[in-house]
Amino acid sequence: MILCLDCGNTRIKWGLREGSDWCARGAFATTATLTTATVAELAAHLPADRMAAVTRVLGVNVAGPAVAAAIERGLGRSVQWLQASPHCCGVTNHYEQPAQLGADRWAALIGAWHLQQDACLVLSAGTATTIDVLDAGGGFQGGLILPGLDLMRSALARNTAQLPPQPGHYRMLPRNTQDAISSGALHATLGAIGRMYAHLAQMTAGPVPACLLSGGAAEALAPHLELPLRRVDNLALEGLAHLALAS
Incomplete structure (x- = not known):
């Protein structure tokens, strides 16, 4: 099972994925206290009964490094944070400096291409x-x-x-x-x-x-x-x- 995270300025959206299906999805607020929250407080936002089955965690983060560190601390594992690149999953990035494209936009473009193929x-x-x-x-x-x-x-x-x-x-x-x-x-x-x-x-x-x-x-x-x-x-x-x- 895969845990996907979209850490935005207002909310952190998450989804548990197995194969081609979402098993569960949700969101919680990106508050100022998030970076000082305990492991238990962070874990309470995710389905505890399914977290043991998670084998990989991927995410995008535009909320800053402190939020990324808090998420990893709460999960007790590292997250594969996506960064924009010149090419990925069939999508070519024509930004003048590809790495400067926001990771959330890059992930959304990959998702759109996968769903639409046009x-x-x-x-x-x-x-x-x-x-x-x-x-x-x-x-x-x-x-x-x-x-x-x-x-x-x-x-x-x-x-x-x-x-x-x-x-x-x-x-x-x-x-x-x-x-x-x-x-x-x-x-x-x-x-x-x-x-x-x-x-x-x-x-x-x-x-x-x-x-x-x-x-x-x-x-x-x-x-x-x-x-x-x-x-x-x-x-x-x-x-x-x-x-x-x-x-």
Whole structure:
């Protein structure tokens, strides 16, 4: 059995994989106290009855080295932390400096290619929103990083004197400030997705490309995306699982 970990700035997502199936999945918060948590406190987030069967642990981590060290201490074993490379599992990384691509984006691209095997837009909507272009040959052509929906809203509340922090509702034509802020963040993100999808469709000669969407904010985005959409619980975990099977 394989344990896959996606350590993000807000949550740590995990999945237990056996063969081609997920046996269990879950998440817990990436809190400030995580790095000082006891082994028992960390272990409580994972299914204790199945951990003895884990033979390998793979992960991606964008939450910093202290979190990585805390995870390994809590597990009592080392983790194979994925780093971006020029090529892996059929995906070619065309970043100017391939090693600078975030490990979570790299894992998500590997997961998307394994699931789709064709050109697609890879959307991960979390603390940040990433919009990445994968071509029909498995080439990562580039992508965008935006503040996530919550970050956009909180930035306005934090850096202005009179804009409210309370969330509003999506409206095409908002008529109160809370709705204007929430709708503005959503429109900005949807606009970026639409522009990147139009570029991908223009450069793709084959079938209409799909959008693969994952992340905590996927629920807010999905109803407004008028594109061929495929929801995936966690693309980074899918990528790690495929890497484990391939190596």
